[in-house]
Amino acid sequence: MKRKLKMGMIGGGKNAFIGAVHRIAANIDGLIELHCGAFSADPVLSKASGVDLFLPDEKCYGSYEEMIKTESTLEKGKRMDFVSIVTPNFAHFAPAMMALDYGFNVVIDKPITLSLNEAKKLQQKVEETGLILCLTHTYSAYPMVKQAKKMVEDKCFGEIRKIMVEYPQGWLSTLSEKDNKQASWRTDPAKSGISGCMGDIGTHAAQLAEYISGLKITKICADINTIVKGRQLDDDGNVLLKFNNGANGILVASQIAAGEENALKIKVYGEKGGLEWHQMEPNTLLVKWLNEPAQIYRSGNLYLSSTASFNTRTPSGHPEGYLEAFANLYKNFALTLSAKLEGTAPTADMLDFPGAEAGVRGMAFIENVIASGKSDQKWLDFKI
């Protein structure tokens, strides 16, 4: 195939935060073009959003149903290749199912759905259709995170014993639900689901811990809090973890950590050493050793794994960031999809993006952590 892939966006109209991020991420590598969109449930707003994006009028649909149906009538190569779903959580499941039913591949923001049950159905649909779904867990797409995963996989640190992941933000420190569009839907159970903080950012932390370590959470003991008076969902929580190899862990997620920006950090310890990564300085991976000096691994260097390099665009010392990590998801998805369209086999590096299974585990995390928060029992088994 020697053409760009065509993206149809669902959600992401004017003033939406994550929609703009998805578009930049899709733009960066020049592999994808914005083909059409149903940018808003309001057809007028959808059209207006499309104009700003230089789309012709007929490619700005009034609803996702219309877009999917209409595009499906076009011939291959002229119609969209995939949808990108960037709506709030409650509006993920229906368009994703419909897109798959009509034969379109799917990129979808996390958490994958509103409930674990929906997630399982979506996973089943993906399996049945054989189509590709990419879930945008951005943080596991940073090159130094991939380096970290590789070093754990290679047993550089021996068996993993302990994982500490924390994700403090401060932007919900006050009751800003009325004034802030992002705050509004993310704290509304009807739109966000049964969890606020744990669904929004706790899932990222859990996914990152599992991604790097290659382990699975098996037991949790959660302290889930709603700190700001008047808020409907949790805005803070601390969780004890057990992993399938016996390692223990701690996960903290908070949106009332006043003064914090987006301070996701992870530390993983094995028998011989460990590693530490901070999302806000993402080009550095600190590698620690028992009785030897710690090392500073930096993105863009030749000593990194080929997977880290595959997910990097600039030489060392030229920092990449959040948008490039996000772009790695789109790039890997696009290369996998292109390979499929061309009838070739995607490489392991291309296939390295989260899919429906990660989505199911994320929803399971939400449901288990909220259940544990309400329970007097210390440890709950992590159930899917």
Added chain:
Amino acid sequence: MKRKLKMGMIGGGKNAFIGAVHRIAANIDGLIELHCGAFSADPVLSKASGVDLFLPDEKCYGSYEEMIKTESTLEKGKRMDFVSIVTPNFAHFAPAMMALDYGFNVVIDKPITLSLNEAKKLQQKVEETGLILCLTHTYSAYPMVKQAKKMVEDKCFGEIRKIMVEYPQGWLSTLSEKDNKQASWRTDPAKSGISGCMGDIGTHAAQLAEYISGLKITKICADINTIVKGRQLDDDGNVLLKFNNGANGILVASQIAAGEENALKIKVYGEKGGLEWHQMEPNTLLVKWLNEPAQIYRSGNLYLSSTASFNTRTPSGHPEGYLEAFANLYKNFALTLSAKLEGTAPTADMLDFPGAEAGVRGMAFIENVIASGKSDQKWLDFKI
């Protein structure tokens, strides 16, 4: 009083780690002189240790009992003013009680005793005798920790909502009990008590959290682990906390965090901002604000509280460290004792060192956290 205070040391013979630290701390400000010692249970080793410290032979006692009895027969001003107990935990209680019985003030390493019960008895003895006891919780004696406490006290951050304290070390990552003297006694229940890691460093973390926040732990839920096979006591743990104002917290202590040195860190969050302090870079206090740039408070500057300045010896940019923090304990203890000997009132700054009450809370922390670790119940009330 215009004389140095006379210190009699119990423990701290050749090759002891913490005894040397206590001596440096007592030396720094020139307020205290080493007067005598029972440096070892072995009289020969005790004498030999004294020679290296330039003590005359007759001031190197063969046992603490002999030292306390003999010194008590000397006239005031010629005899020791206080004992400094730097033995392993199991050998704290008896000499401390005897010293107090004979009228000597006491400096004592933490944890204060082998059990909560002993700690309570010691606290009662201190109260009965009216003598002074100083417990060497070093980390709360750093000037920037005192600045942190002051800012919380002044409600700079509003009500405190969340505390995260972690204390990872890596030095017990392997079963080094046979080869390493420090490892040997600290992992031996007979010498260390019912807890290893939580007693050795978890207590520091808990004390620091309570010291800075001015809050008290009221509930705990602990995951206590012995990671290294063959070890007798815990070497790792994660603890969920509740404080008396409703704030939540998380405390992590580990001695199997391979590659970590002595990485005590604390973050405290209130309604309007928060603070962060790292023991390994102790002259910096990071102060965070909601919607304003974070600030870097640095020791030795004129903008700090008078208490922080009182506990600092050098101008800004001339780093102080662990030994100076330790010396703050000895200095404040010495100034308080001198004031008492002179019949004057010590200032609040002089009185700012941990005493028997902190010792009791520390032992209660150990007993509660170990009990919680064994319990299937989620939250245990923090009992004293």
Added chain:
Amino acid sequence: MKRKLKMGMIGGGKNAFIGAVHRIAANIDGLIELHCGAFSADPVLSKASGVDLFLPDEKCYGSYEEMIKTESTLEKGKRMDFVSIVTPNFAHFAPAMMALDYGFNVVIDKPITLSLNEAKKLQQKVEETGLILCLTHTYSAYPMVKQAKKMVEDKCFGEIRKIMVEYPQGWLSTLSEKDNKQASWRTDPAKSGISGCMGDIGTHAAQLAEYISGLKITKICADINTIVKGRQLDDDGNVLLKFNNGANGILVASQIAAGEENALKIKVYGEKGGLEWHQMEPNTLLVKWLNEPAQIYRSGNLYLSSTASFNTRTPSGHPEGYLEAFANLYKNFALTLSAKLEGTAPTADMLDFPGAEAGVRGMAFIENVIASGKSDQKWLDFKI
């Protein structure tokens, strides 16, 4: 205007470093589309490069002359709007002049030309034609650099007294000219000009110092070195500076600082405080005050200047990097050009990109610094 601007690229074929960076930068905001290219002096390679970029065959020209001539015959809106020149230095001047002569706007990599004389001619041509030229001094396009400039401009620090800028890299620590394409042309006087290190990175450092401070270099005293034996051009240098307000400065640029990546750092000091910025952690601006705590300004926060915000795409804590800074140049250039095409007035923020004048100053820096390096006289006036 509601269409993307059309870019014609000169240089940037397969394996070129900076061409790929320019394309990503042009892609990010969806304001520009790659319309055509003369990617290589070798027509076959030019075509092959275009295929990878999904360009139709007829838009991959065999030479820039062909491209400019052919495109100029197309009607407006169908032809390219501007050329982007990403060739080595020696191949900047001719295509830029020709493009301007044929009415095309120009984006051009730095340094602008091979000599000061060429730069002056190009500046004159830009003035005569009234067309727009954007010179890609990436580092001054970071949002926190713009914040720094604003704070200096607002006299937050009083009069500026001292500027320290350093730019150490290590990638030319050995004689890699034979093996490394980048090293090869950058150390070849025929392709790079009279200077290696000072032309390649010294110019960035000088431009950054002048951009942030709003000052002009008036005198220099340079120690220019070729450290690696066999190299034809300078690979290291230290320069004393005087600025037009009497401030002094120091500029260090080196490509033999083994172990450094791309460690551009600048410190500016005024009467009341100063600021510090590190390119490798670009989302942080350290702001220092006399007798007050330093502050950590971070990109994406509401307390920043509107100009900083205009050049940022993500909320605080979501790091941006080198590619986003590069994209700011393209974005501002594109918005300015679009405004012109639509007949509206570009805002000050849109106009904030380096042009021909910065190019002339950059070339003057190179010629002056090399002259000073050869002189026994201490201070040379900075001549243009």
Added chain:
Amino acid sequence: MKRKLKMGMIGGGKNAFIGAVHRIAANIDGLIELHCGAFSADPVLSKASGVDLFLPDEKCYGSYEEMIKTESTLEKGKRMDFVSIVTPNFAHFAPAMMALDYGFNVVIDKPITLSLNEAKKLQQKVEETGLILCLTHTYSAYPMVKQAKKMVEDKCFGEIRKIMVEYPQGWLSTLSEKDNKQASWRTDPAKSGISGCMGDIGTHAAQLAEYISGLKITKICADINTIVKGRQLDDDGNVLLKFNNGANGILVASQIAAGEENALKIKVYGEKGGLEWHQMEPNTLLVKWLNEPAQIYRSGNLYLSSTASFNTRTPSGHPEGYLEAFANLYKNFALTLSAKLEGTAPTADMLDFPGAEAGVRGMAFIENVIASGKSDQKWLDFKI
């Protein structure tokens, strides 16, 4: 010898800064006792200062001449073993010469004298008498600086090519001469000598560069500035350097870098890598490698050189600071002196403190750098 060495202090009365630092440094290791003092030129103040230090009245002398003469009449072991001279620069030479003439060893603050000529005479006197002189260049006494020196010496980085040392302070940003005792004498030519900033801190930077690299400065080109109006001596300067192996360097010292504390930093680059050390975080040494991850060497670890360990008192992660570095000077001086008194040979580690030669080089640095600052000639040979 099994006794503490006896120190007689010259200067360092109430409110003096550096005198208190010297006393703490002498106290820390318990090897030295304060025996007597001439703390002030004012006999009343001298006595009062002695009382605070618990000295008996007869050991508080009214002048250094009286102290030296009187002590010299006492028998060995009862009289002072050495003097510690902590007066302003102008009052170094006379007491040092007299002390040596009377057979007393000397510790002396830097810069060693008021002029190069005095320094040479003092060096000659030291050689003639065979007595020991220790010059307190604190910064080269940090353990990680010693580690750096060792790694350079061992050719870990190959030949050294470039040294960057900077020492910015901000405390003289305004004309505080009237209000601040330290500012007053340090900016007064009669008390400080021909240089302010370069004498006070530039000498530290130059000594550190030569100490770590093992190289000697051979040429300098200096820009010396007096920024604050009304000030009598330089408060800022930038210096180009050449070393005896052909390496180049840059030295910046400033006391008008508003917002800086005591930010001495050094970077040394060789053929294969380099190192970086910051005085304000002194327990870390950053070691950089060509094409390999940088390493973080930390004080107190077993992987360090024996010399670094010899100059460290605490285990890794227990930070040491400025006072411990200062104490290393006193410790090494004391061990060397004790060895001499006992008739044994001091080890290389004991002998590792700056002496008269470093003092002469420091004064030569001052005189050369000031001469260069006034010269129109670019490079001046470094003359002694």
